[in-house]
Amino acid sequence: MPGFQVDGNNVLEVYEKAGEAIERARRGEGPTLLECLTYRWYGHHEGDPGVAYRTRDEIAAWKERDPVKKLKEDAIAAKTLTAADFENVDTEIAAVLEDAAQFALASALEDESTALRHVYHSAAD
Amino acid sequence: MSETNLAASPAVEPSAENQRVITYAQAGVEGVREEMRRNPDIFYIGQGIGPRGGNFQQSRGLWEEFGEARVRDTPIAERAMTGFGIGAALAGSHPIVDIVFLDFTLEAMGEIVQQASTIHYISNGRFKVPFMLRAAGGGVRSTGPHHSHTFWSFFAHIPGLKVAVPSTPYDVKGLIKTGLRDENPVIFIEHKGLYNTKGHVPEEEYLIPFGQARIFRAGTDVTVVAMGKMVDRALQAAEKLQEQGISAEVIDPRTLVPLDKATILNSLAKTGRLAIVDEAYATCGMAAELAAIAACEALDELDAPILRICALPAPHTFSPTVDAYLVPSVERIVQEIESMMGKTL
Amino acid sequence: MTVTIAMPQLGLTMTEATVGTWLKKPGDAVRKDEPLLSISTDKVDMDVESNVDGVLRDILVEEGQTVPVGTPLALVDAVGKVSSTPAPAASPVPAADGAKRASVNSAQIDRALEKDEPSETFRSSPRARRQARRLGIDIGTVKGSGPEGRIVEKDLLDLAPSAPAPPPLAPRRPVATSSQSDLKRRQLIAESMMESVRTIPAFSVSLEVNAQKLVSLYQDLSEPISRSAGTKLTYTDLLFRALALALAGMPAMNAVWEGEVRQRSQIVLGLAVATDRGVVAPVLADVERLPLVQLITRRAGLAERARQSRLSFTDLEGGVGTLSNLGMYRVDRFEGIISPGQSFILAAGKLRGRPWVEDKSLVVRPTVILNLSVDHRVADGATAAAFLERIAEVIENPYRVLWNE
Numbered sequence: 001m002p003g004f005q006v007d008g009n010n011v012l013e014v015y016e017k018a019g020e021a022i023e024r025a026r027r028g029e030g031p032t033l034l035e036c037l038t039y040r041w042y043g044h045h046e047g048d049p050g051v052a053y054r055t056r057d058e059i060a061a062w063k064e065r066d067p068v069k070k071l072k073e074d075a076i077a078a079k080t081l082t083a084a085d086f087e088n089v090d091t092e093i094a095a096v097l098e099d100a101a102q103f104a105l106a107s108a109l110e111d112e113s114t115a116l117r118h119v120y121h122s123a124a125d
Numbered sequence: 126m127s128e129t130n131l132a133a134s135p136a137v138e139p140s141a142e143n144q145r146v147i148t149y150a151q152a153g154v155e156g157v158r159e160e161m162r163r164n165p166d167i168f169y170i171g172q173g174i175g176p177r178g179g180n181f182q183q184s185r186g187l188w189e190e191f192g193e194a195r196v197r198d199t200p201i202a203e204r205a206m207t208g209f210g211i212g213a214a215l216a217g218s219h220p221i222v223d224i225v226f227l228d229f230t231l232e233a234m235g236e237i238v239q240q241a242s243t244i245h246y247i248s249n250g251r252f253k254v255p256f257m258l259r260a261a262g263g264g265v266r267s268t269g270p271h272h273s274h275t276f277w278s279f280f281a282h283i284p285g286l287k288v289a290v291p292s293t294p295y296d297v298k299g300l301i302k303t304g305l306r307d308e309n310p311v312i313f314i315e316h317k318g319l320y321n322t323k324g325h326v327p328e329e330e331y332l333i334p335f336g337q338a339r340i341f342r343a344g345t346d347v348t349v350v351a352m353g354k355m356v357d358r359a360l361q362a363a364e365k366l367q368e369q370g371i372s373a374e375v376i377d378p379r380t381l382v383p384l385d386k387a388t389i390l391n392s393l394a395k396t397g398r399l400a401i402v403d404e405a406y407a408t409c410g411m412a413a414e415l416a417a418i419a420a421c422e423a424l425d426e427l428d429a430p431i432l433r434i435c436a437l438p439a440p441h442t443f444s445p446t447v448d449a450y451l452v453p454s455v456e457r458i459v460q461e462i463e464s465m466m467g468k469t470l
Numbered sequence: 471m472t473v474t475i476a477m478p479q480l481g482l483t484m485t486e487a488t489v490g491t492w493l494k495k496p497g498d499a500v501r502k503d504e505p506l507l508s509i510s511t512d513k514v515d516m517d518v519e520s521n522v523d524g525v526l527r528d529i530l531v532e533e534g535q536t537v538p539v540g541t542p543l544a545l546v547d548a549v550g551k552v553s554s555t556p557a558p559a560a561s562p563v564p565a566a567d568g569a570k571r572a573s574v575n576s577a578q579i580d581r582a583l584e585k586d587e588p589s590e591t592f593r594s595s596p597r598a599r600r601q602a603r604r605l606g607i608d609i610g611t612v613k614g615s616g617p618e619g620r621i622v623e624k625d626l627l628d629l630a631p632s633a634p635a636p637p638p639l640a641p642r643r644p645v646a647t648s649s650q651s652d653l654k655r656r657q658l659i660a661e662s663m664m665e666s667v668r669t670i671p672a673f674s675v676s677l678e679v680n681a682q683k684l685v686s687l688y689q690d691l692s693e694p695i696s697r698s699a700g701t702k703l704t705y706t707d708l709l710f711r712a713l714a715l716a717l718a719g720m721p722a723m724n725a726v727w728e729g730e731v732r733q734r735s736q737i738v739l740g741l742a743v744a745t746d747r748g749v750v751a752p753v754l755a756d757v758e759r760l761p762l763v764q765l766i767t768r769r770a771g772l773a774e775r776a777r778q779s780r781l782s783f784t785d786l787e788g789g790v791g792t793l794s795n796l797g798m799y800r801v802d803r804f805e806g807i808i809s810p811g812q813s814f815i816l817a818a819g820k821l822r823g824r825p826w827v828e829d830k831s832l833v834v835r836p837t838v839i840l841n842l843s844v845d846h847r848v849a850d851g852a853t854a855a856a857f858l859e860r861i862a863e864v865i866e867n868p869y870r871v872l873w874n875e
Contacts, residue, residue, distance in 0.1 A: 053177040110444035115451055119439045394735035397597045428597040428622045467617040
């Protein structure tokens with residue numbers, strides 16, 4: 001089985017190598033191993049600062065290699081997309097998130113009476 | 126201190142002023158540390174238990190003291206970790222495999238049930254598996270359906286496994302040390318919601334024997350058996366019941382296997398009523414088992430139907446309100462015991 | 471239709487009984503619940519009643535004969551319909567203690583053996599049913615106070631001490647007191663004592679205990695508590711309680727030998743009572759925790775029934791040990807014989823002033839000499855000694871007898 005190490009913070013490289021692997025699989029030539037080197041910026045869960053077991057320098061170094069920033073620069077350099085396109089996407093996503101957050105904050109806490117619903121499927125659902 | 130002296134150490138911490146108070150998590154670390162110093166065959170593996178000190182600080186400082194050779198992080202592969210631990214135990218080590226969240230022991234169930242519990246038996250006693258599987262159960266702060274379970278009864282169901290479920294810092298240290306001197310597979314189940322609770326823990330060594338329940342509160346009207354975090358809730362409920370003249374005896378079995386039936390049945394003989402408070406589900410759980418023991422061995426002692434106060438039968442939820450509703454609350458315990466006593470009809 | 475009246479089984483350990491006196495002869499009309507004959511065992515005397523209205527046709531077992539449980543005793547030709555369901559509670563008044571307990575109709579026994587409660591509409595807890603059996607109360611006459619009207623143990627305990635003396639109604643022929651019956655009783659006591667000596671490897675430990683505080687407690691308590699209980703407080707009550715409290719702290723002694731050591735969960739103790747027909751030792755449960763007034767009332771009721779030969783089997787079963795107090799005689803010390811089925815007997819001699827060393831000087835103190843005989847299969851010397859020491863400690867610091875826990 002062929003295997004490749006790729007820069008997991010390079011979206012296009014991952015896309016290209018993954019595409020080749022998929023093609024190969026579809027041709028019936030079997031699986032491919034892709035090792036995408038990347039990094040989790042934040043803690044393991046909300047509330048975990050994530051600095052007890054790694055250094056701040058390490059985190060900062062990986063943040064320098066922000067995959068979103070790199071994709072944006074590459075796309076603009078290749079004139080595939082403009083800065084305005086990215087701004088639109090950012091605005092759109094920010095709005096979706098804000099809506100979701102407002103919805104959650106405005107909603108009442110779940111009522112206890114729902115606790116035993118959907119444990120099993122029933123026709124009444 | 127000799128082992129004879131240790132065996133005779135008190136099963137309940139003596140009460141006195143100015144005693145050292147530490148957390149449940151620290152008590153566990155201390156117990157493990159003492160045993161690792163005492164027994165070079167003990168090593169400790171798990172996810173994030175090394176430099177990170179454990180998700181709940183349950184291994185804090187061990188990596189620094191004992192180094193990478195004896196305290197080591199593993200990949201996220203519960204079955205592999207557990208199988209590795211069992212193999213090492215067979216080869217003469219005494220591993221602690223920390224699964225961290227009890228829920229993920231499911232990933233290792235084949236190793237635990239099919240291998241760890243059976244090897245001594247099927248080898249006609251020639252091999253032994255001195256091995257501790259450590260994990261924390263229970264819901265805390267909306268940990269949701271995959272990180273909140275309390276299914277200790279799975280393990281209690283299997284012959285060959287011992288199961289400890291400490292509810293106080295004192296018991297954590299005493300029981301984890303006993304567990305690490307046991308030559309059998311021991312499933313050591315702590316409670317996530319208790320790790321930050323504090324209590325008196327002597328600095329010196331002590332062991333708490335397995336199979337010795339602790340009577341937290343004496344009473345005459347109803348025997349309340351509770352485990353893990355429910356011990357504290359049962360005690361709070363007992364105080365409220367006392368205001369209405371209902372005297373509850375609260376017992377924590379501390380180990381589910383071996384189980385101290387005598388203490389529970391003696392109490393039942395006194396009170397005539399049995400209520401079991403368990404954060405796990407009622408169906409086929411420890412509450413069902415204790416109810417069956419009472420019905421089979423002490424039917425004539427019963428003055429009321431046995432009461433099981435357990436988690437309602439639904440997965441845990443992220444919703445704080447719904448999850449609080451699913452797990453027995455102090456109010457629910459009080460209410461159900463009142464109706465058992467015929468006080469609310 | 472002909473109905474067979476058989477020898478009832480009146481307790482777990484009863485295997486046989488002796489026919490005492492036939493109260494009816496063939497050809498006599500008999501009414502349902504009317505006594506047909508008296509029977510006696512090594513423990514009690516009681517009547518067997520007819521379970522139907524009819525005519526006594528045949529007597530199958532003669533007076534003085536001993537037969538196994540279940541043996542047909544008589545045939546009665548029934549008049550009218552024979553009901554196989556239990557009669558409704560005959561009397562609106564709760565069954566009177568002694569009377570109800572001493573007479574058992576064999577059909578009731580059969581039904582009881584078939585099923586605990588054939589067709590009652592009330593609910594009762596297993597613990598309440600056990601207590602009803604112990605107290606000899608017909609649970610069908612009890613009002614329940616538990617959830618959904620369930621009868622719980624408390625309902626029976628509330629009833630027990632207030633149960634009146636045998637009712638003036640339904641006068642009964644006095645139990646046969648022929649010398650033949652007395653001889654039989656003597657013989658049965660003899661057999662029981664022989665069985666004890668033959669089968670129980672017993673040993674004794676004894677000590678003398680300073681009872682000064684016990685005496686002052688007794689003097690302080692005697693009058694008010696006797697007034698409240700309606701019966702006199704005795705030293706036996708205090709010793710009985712002391713024995714039970716010591717036992718509560720020593721679960722190893724709350725056990726009997728049944729092929730192996732069987733530990734008991736409840737504390738049930740016997741009290742030796744001298745009667746004009748020989749010694750008998752009825753039992754009381756929960757001696758360690760009954761309120762003192764109840765303990766006295768029950769002890770007195772039990773002793774009275776023992777003297778009247780009106781004990782039921784439940785009064786005699788289940789004890790783990792016995793207290794025998796001969797303090798009313800000029801006996802300094804003596805040794806008891808353990809009842810078969812039990813594992814110890816505490817023998818208490820006279821409470822009187824004796825020389826006592828206190829702070830290196832000789833003083834006179836009221837003391838009592840205790841002798842504890844123990845079944846060596848159940849406990850070793852050290853355990854017996856520790857147990858006796860605990861008993862002594864309660865007597866020396868007797869205020870513990872006042873509270874239950």
